[in-house]
Amino acid sequence: MDANLELYRVFREVARHSSFSAAARELYVSQSAVSQAIGNLEKSLHTTLFVRGAKGVKLTGDGKLLYDYTESALSMLEKGEEMLEERAKLLAGEVKIAAADTISKHFLLPYLQKFNGGHPSIRIQVVNRTSMQSIALLKSGAVDFAFVNLPIKEEGIATVKCMDVHDIFVGGRKYKHLSPYPMAPSELIKYPLIMLEGISNSRKYVDRYFMEYGILLEPEIELGSHDLLLEFAKIGLGISCVVKEFSKEYLEREEVFQIPLETPIERRSMGLSFLKNVPMSAAAEAFYKTVVSGE
Structure with missing residues (x-):
């Protein structure tokens, strides 16, 4: 695909308004910039997308076909951008955790309660596994965190001690x-x-x-x-x-x-393990801070 994404955004607005000038106002650009963008898109696709008339423009057959796909694709992209923004603001997202049932009951529960109270829109998923099974899930990318009995010595895994036990x-x-x-x-x-x-x-x-x-x-x-x-x-x-x-x-x-x-x-220790050098999502980072920093 030779045409860039912005040309398709311009195309969609012209098709929606049946007008170059209305599209220009919607996009806060000049009418000549809209005309140039449509011309470049038509040139790139080797077809005519609009028929110009006294009352504005109308889509050609090829234009109608392209508009259906463009509307669907751009809507999906915009939805994805919205979801990413919501995740960044902790209005959406999820945290996946692996932990043994004993750790879940006696250590993890208060932190889950606190995190859920502060971030009710974040989905929390907990799976019960042994420490080594939890580490395997972490390494596969299936979970964000593994609560484990220490010591854990696995390449690519970072661990923060949470508590000592006897x-x-x-x-x-x-x-x-x-x-x-x-x-x-x-x-x-x-x-x-x-x-x-x-x-x-x-x-x-x-x-x-x-x-x-x-x-x-x-x-x-x-x-x-x-x-x-x-x-x-x-x-x-x-x-x-x-x-x-x-x-x-x-x-x-x-x-x-x-x-x-x-x-x-x-005495031995229990800790929170996560992948080294892998950026956490906003939701995962917020949970990490809840456990480690008490925020």
Whole structure:
């Protein structure tokens, strides 16, 4: 296509008004500029688009054909420009997030509530995945952010730490008698253990702790939900490894009791990951600021 987009804008206005002078007023240009633009377009397309008459101009057959396509194409472009402007002003747009259900419930929810309150027109999409699955979605471009258990070392991924957490062991009333006395890892594994599935970063972190003592964990029960870890411990099925910060209500209500280790598991972190060197949309940037800066 040799003709530039502005020539088609001029063509549309002339066709709408059946007048060069009216089109010129609409476009805030001179009538001669409109005439020159139409002449250049006709030359480029090797056809005549208008028939000039005493009462103005009328579209030729080729002109009518071109006008239908021009009107549709320019309307789509203008709609796209409007949508981009709305996104820039945070009047539209979306933020896509991947996060494990535990992080979603115990960390992410307050930020989602705050962001939605300040930007109700922005659509929020959250998918529940493990940390590594969330990172895979991020790298594929399917989501803007991944909330993950750290550490994460992936090329092209930047991560901001959001909070520290502590892995602890808890039991229900059946195991309350163990709570006053710190226990060696070799003693703890004599009891039925309830752990997260081995694919989770959280579980791998705890596995590494026990490997330092030469212990390969073989839990009686493996689950995919942190809440179920607490519920299973509560009814006495075994001793669960949970996140202390996400178990406060159970501990405060004495539904479960912490069973301390002689050497506590070192704290770990949770963070917000995003693609390096990829500009964020206005909506994504606003969400990032809500989480990281508290804005």
